[in-house]
Amino acid sequence: MIHRLFVALASFGIVAMTHAATPVLVIHGGAGVVKRDMTAAKEKAVRAAMTKALLEGYAQLKAGKPAIDAVTTAITVMEDDSNFNAGKGSVFTHDGKNELDAAVMDGDSLRAGSVAGVHRVKNPILLARAVMEHSSHVMLVGDGAEEFAKEQGITLVDPSYFRTEERWQQLQKALKEDAQKQPPADVETAKHFGTVGAVALDGEGHLAAGTSTGGMNDKRWGRVGDSPIIGAGTYANAQCAVSGTGWGEFYMRTVAAHEICMKVSMLNEPIQRAAAEVINQEIPSMGGNGGAIALDADGNIAMPYNTDGMFRGWIGADGVPHVAIYDDEPDPSNHPPAPATSAAE
Numbered sequence: 114m115i116h117r118l119f120v121a122l123a124s125f126g127i128v129a130m131t132h133a134a135t136p137v138l139v140i141h142g143g144a145g146v147v148k149r150d151m152t153a154a155k156e157k158a159v160r161a162a163m164t165k166a167l168l169e170g171y172a173q174l175k176a177g178k179p180a181i182d183a184v185t186t187a188i189t190v191m192e193d194d195s196n197f198n199a200g201k202g203s204v205f206t207h208d209g210k211n212e213l214d215a216a217v218m219d220g221d222s223l224r225a226g227s228v229a230g231v232h233r234v235k236n237p238i239l240l241a242r243a244v245m246e247h248s249s250h251v252m253l254v255g256d257g258a259e260e261f262a263k264e265q266g267i268t269l270v271d272p273s274y275f276r277t278e279e280r281w282q283q284l285q286k287a288l289k290e291d292a293q294k295q296p297p298a299d300v301e302t303a304k305h306f307g308t309v310g311a312v313a314l315d316g317e318g319h320l321a322a323g324t325s326t327g328g329m330n331d332k333r334w335g336r337v338g339d340s341p342i343i344g345a346g347t348y349a350n351a352q353c354a355v356s357g358t359g360w361g362e363f364y365m366r367t368v369a370a371h372e373i374c375m376k377v378s379m380l381n382e383p384i385q386r387a388a389a390e391v392i393n394q395e396i397p398s399m400g401g402n403g404g405a406i407a408l409d410a411d412g413n414i415a416m417p418y419n420t421d422g423m424f425r426g427w428i429g430a431d432g433v434p435h436v437a438i439y440d441d442e443p444d445p446s447n448h449p450p451a452p453a454t455s456a457a458e
Contacts, residue, residue: 134318136174137412137429138183140166142197143307144358144404147422147438159196160436163426166190167434170311175432180313180321180354181219181242188215188238188323191309195277197424198307200236202277203327205284207291211275213327214341215241220320220349225251227341228258235268238325241341243267251343275327287331307424308340310356312349312408320354320410322347322370329361339364344371352378352410355388358423359403363396373407384408385446388415414445 142163151159170187174180192200203211215237216227226245229252234240243265244253253261262269308326315321324347326340338361339346346357348370355370364370369391376387388407396402397419404418406425416425425444426436437444 134314134316134410135412135430136171136183136316137314137408137414137427138167138170138174138187138311139313139406139408139414139416139427140170140187140191140309140311140425141356141358141404141406141416142191142309142424142426144402144418144420144423147420147424149439155196156438158194159424159438162191162194162196163424163436164434166311167426167428167436170313171428171432171434174313174315177316179219179317180315180319181217181323183313183315184217184311184321184323185238185242187311187313188309188325189236192236192238192325195279196307197309198327199309199325200327201275202280202307203275204280204307204330206328207284207288207331207333209284211272211327212332212335213237213275213325214337215323215325216341216343216347217241217245217323218321218343218347218349218354219245220322220351220354221317223350225343225347227252227343227347228254229337229341230255230335231258231262232272233259233269234262235270235274238323240265240267241323241325252341254337280327280330283330291331308346308358310340310347310358310406312354312356312406314354314408314410314412318410320349320351320408322349322354322356324356324358326358338362339369344368346370348374350374350378353384353387353407355405355407357392357403357405359392359396359405359418359420360401363399363401364403366399367391367395369396369405373405377409384413385415385417389417389446392417393419416444416446 166187195202218225310324353374407415
């Protein structure tokens with residue numbers, strides 16, 4: 114609240130002072146069908162990857178680096194881990210390809226960058242940041258985005274880098290169901306969940322947000338979801354930062370991330386209420402679902418979701434990484450459990 118007052122007064126030239134803040138980093142690894150029959154090894158690997166992302170991202174904040182550094186560092190860790198639907202381990206399109214999307218936004222300057230439909234960019238989040246910092250554009254797609262990546266020295270890989278057998282078999286199952294004109298046998302096959310994201314507050318009181326995804330299993334026609342759309346799956350301003358994960362079409366139709374932040378910055382709603390109203394009320398009322406992580410300039414965290422679980426984590430003043438997956442694990446949102454339904458990244 115104090116930071117918001119300083120921002121408002123400064124806009125009228127009344128004060129000129131910097132608000133020192135306690136750094137906070139929040140991440141997600143996707144919301145959706147998170148089954149308790151996940152193998153112990155798989156769960157351990159996911160928790161370890163998220164813990165690593167939190168520690169490496171938070172180290173940037175502790176070193177006095179800006180929020181955008183923490184966001185891109187944390188997301189890069191998850192892009193490099195095949196347990197998530199982002200970077201290595203992304204799901205396949207109907208045509209057997211990987212199409213990756215990502216976006217970042219700096220809340221202090223309102224600068225943003227995003228990429229969509231890239232096939233060879235090892236870490237799409239780094240390319241999205243390069244678009245923000247080294248171009249006059251906000252979004253680049255496909256071959257053009259990869260040409261820009263070459264110019265910027267962003268690491269490119271052979272498309273086979275992204276393949277995992279687990280994701281390939283998910284596509285084969287979906288293709289078989291397509292051919293038989295059968296409804297998907299399970300949500301896991303139809304819509305895989307694992308989009309990754311991060312929001313951060315740095316020591317200067319500035320916020321940033323980022324999101325990266327491999328999209329929807331068996332998607333067609335170059336479909337792009339909400340993750341790289343500024344305001345839909347990713348948004349940050351001086352008072353709020355949001356990264357979403359869920360059925361992208363509904364996040365785009367509600368401009369979900371932007372709406373949460375407008376409730377916080379314009380209506381002065383607490384961030385937990387603002388996020389819950391959009392994620393757990395507005396989106397489900399239209400038939401969609403998913404989750405989000407949100408952070409305000411005072412370090413308050415929201416992690417609403419309306420599925421049966423969301424991979425989520427946070428680290429703050431105590432410097433201790435916290436990771437949760439299931440509904441009965443505590444998190445800063447203190448939200449009630451909600452039933453699971455189908456969703457897509």
